[in-house]
Amino acid sequence: MRSLVSSRAAAAAVCAALVLGTAGTAVATTAHETPAGVGADVARAPIADAEALKQQTQTLTSLSGAITPVTELLTAVLEADNGQIAAADVQKHQAAIKKALDAVKNTAQANPAKPADPAGNAGNANPVNAVGADHKAPAAADVTAQAVASVQKATDALLKATTTKDATAVATQSKAVVTSLVNLTTTVVMNGSLPAPNLPGLPELPKLPGAEAPAPAPELPGVPSTPKLP
Known part of the structure; x- marks a missing residue:
């Protein structure tokens, strides 16, 4: 049963990806809160790249929603x-x-690759880049569809293996499901609809064929130094 234990550890590792969707939801919730003392005019001020950020949040939400039933x-x-x-659980x-x-x-398909502008220059977008992104978007969506089909195929095979009473087959198919889920997660991150990671030490993120390069995540502003008293 060592293979089953290894598969369980791999499944637990994939569960960590759920933090991605949870973090996106928390950010979206916080963005709608109005700090105390802020006037109505300021509270109604538009957020730069709000539409692109909403699309990114939807992408994260759908990804986390797909991870959960597979890991369950x-x-x-x-x-x-x-x-x-x-059998009832299989259908469920x-x-x-x-x-x-x-x-x-x-x-x-609804949100083609369109990374947010970290500088907030939504009104100064390069029309050539915009046309290129629209032209290339279907290729990224096609790769995502292939990754989705791979997860579907792997989970169907796992469910079929559960009826064989063959623990070895279950372990093999469980590994295939974990791999397909990692492929799906990687595909969604690389398709250009999310910002590139900026944690020091991470390698440069490649992109899918035909996908718009992800916009770099904005750097947090530094804390200004306190001036010395005369």
């Missing part, structure tokens, strides 16, 4: 005796996964 399936299978789950997992994966695919 993995957890149920890996904790079951010989990886066997009830199938329905939840299909609904979540459809949301990812639909979001990728």
